[in-house]
Amino acid sequence: MDPVDDLAMPFLLMSAFRNLVDAVHAQLADDGFPGVRATHGFAMQAIGAGCTSVELGERLGVSKQAAAKTASTLEEMGLLRREPVERDARQKLLVPTPAGRRMLRLSASAFRAELARWREDVGDAGVDATLATLSVVAAGGRGPTDLSDWT
Amino acid sequence: MDPVDDLAMPFLLMSAFRNLVDAVHAQLADDGFPGVRATHGFAMQAIGAGCTSVELGERLGVSKQAAAKTASTLEEMGLLRREPVERDARQKLLVPTPAGRRMLRLSASAFRAELARWREDVGDAGVDATLATLSVVAAGGRGPTDLSDWT
DNA sequence: CTCAGATGGACAACCTGGTTGACCATATAC
DNA sequence: GTATATGGTCAACCAGGTTGTCCATCTGAG
Numbered sequence: 001m002d003p004v005d006d007l008a009m010p011f012l013l014m015s016a017f018r019n020l021v022d023a024v025h026a027q028l029a030d031d032g033f034p035g036v037r038a039t040h041g042f043a044m045q046a047i048g049a050g051c052t053s054v055e056l057g058e059r060l061g062v063s064k065q066a067a068a069k070t071a072s073t074l075e076e077m078g079l080l081r082r083e084p085v086e087r088d089a090r091q092k093l094l095v096p097t098p099a100g101r102r103m104l105r106l107s108a109s110a111f112r113a114e115l116a117r118w119r120e121d122v123g124d125a126g127v128d129a130t131l132a133t134l135s136v137v138a139a140g141g142r143g144p145t146d147l148s149d150w151t
Numbered sequence: 152m153d154p155v156d157d158l159a160m161p162f163l164l165m166s167a168f169r170n171l172v173d174a175v176h177a178q179l180a181d182d183g184f185p186g187v188r189a190t191h192g193f194a195m196q197a198i199g200a201g202c203t204s205v206e207l208g209e210r211l212g213v214s215k216q217a218a219a220k221t222a223s224t225l226e227e228m229g230l231l232r233r234e235p236v237e238r239d240a241r242q243k244l245l246v247p248t249p250a251g252r253r254m255l256r257l258s259a260s261a262f263r264a265e266l267a268r269w270r271e272d273v274g275d276a277g278v279d280a281t282l283a284t285l286s287v288v289a290a291g292g293r294g295p296t297d298l299s300d301w302t
Numbered sequence: 303c304t305c306a307g308a309t310g311g312a313c314a315a316c317c318t319g320g321t322t323g324a325c326c327a328t329a330t331a332c
Numbered sequence: 333g334t335a336t337a338t339g340g341t342c343a344a345c346c347a348g349g350t351t352g353t354c355c356a357t358c359t360g361a362g
Binding site: 004006007008009010011012013014015016017019020021024108111112115116118121122125126127128129130131132133134135136137138 | 155157158159160161162163164165166167168170171172175259262263266267269272273276277278279280281282283284285286287288289
Binding site: 215242 | 311
């Protein structure tokens with residue numbers, strides 16, 4: 001009888017993502033980071049300990065100009081600092097400020113909290129199966145940031 | 152040992168969605184609908200047999216103006232027709248053209264084909280568990296189109 | 303029947319996040 | 333030393349969304 005049709009998959013993926021991200025942003029706003037959008041979080045995650053605009057663009061899968069623009073707004077939000085690199089005067093390293101690192105920590109714990117809620121709702125087996133499945137079908141995508149170093 | 156960390160969930164959801172949609176669009180482009188973007192597909196699905204701009208906005212979770220803009224581009228693409236409603240001269244019904252319906256059919260079969268590929272890669276159990284899990288956590292979201300009438 | 307209010311649609315101005323193209327300063331390779 | 337590659341920035345543009353305003357039309361209460 002196929003209780004959930006395959007055709008619903010794109011909608012479900014989008015909707016789940018949206019709910020997850022909305023929940024995290026609501027929590028972040030409560031914690032004193034009201035203006036954070038999905039792009040900002042992804043970019044900060046992608047930056048990690050620090051990288052250049054070009055690298056950020058590659059990790060996010062966007063042009064270096066788009067990455068630089070995002071970095072500028074993150075800088076204005078005080079989450080990021082551009083600092084010169086001594087061995088190459090062209091480069092500017094994007095490094096998270098203490099506020100940026102705090103935001104990252106809060107965001108990580110908000111994601112974990114929301115996932116814990118999912119686990120309560122559907123059980124560990126379902127969530128684990130979903131993670132396993134998605135990590136197969138998401139592989140190969142040159143999508144935004146490989147997140148291998150999410151802390 | 153937690154082979155896939157909970158923190159990867161947002162990335163996996165996005166990446167899976169992106170891969171899925173990219174694959175479908177590549178197929179659509181091959182089938183003679185090169186310019187179709189994710190928004191267009193979602194909007195066409197939301198329109199279904201036909202609705203007004205206001206309804207479309209509600210189904211997509213966007214303002215009526217945004218919905219009308221999208222409808223205009225769909226009209227220019229020849230996927231959609233605006234036709235007057237005799238019982239209310241204010242309304243204009245958005246109805247798919249034959250090309251629009253063809254695109255919907257092709258898009259549906261492309262989605263099913265891609266899902267079939269997923270099923271080959273990870274097995275039916277994983278995909279079914281994912282569908283079941285996501286339909287729980289996606290619920291309640293006022294996300295785009297309830298897709299209850301995807302054909 | 304009429305008229306106030308609700309509703310559908312359109313237009314304009316604006317924002318965000320992305321694109322491409324051009325350009326300059328600096329590194330690097332030959 | 334000089335050609336070329338690379339990192340960063342600026343400018344123009346686009347898509348898709350927002351809000352505010354406005355008009356035409358429908359609807360319901362007198």
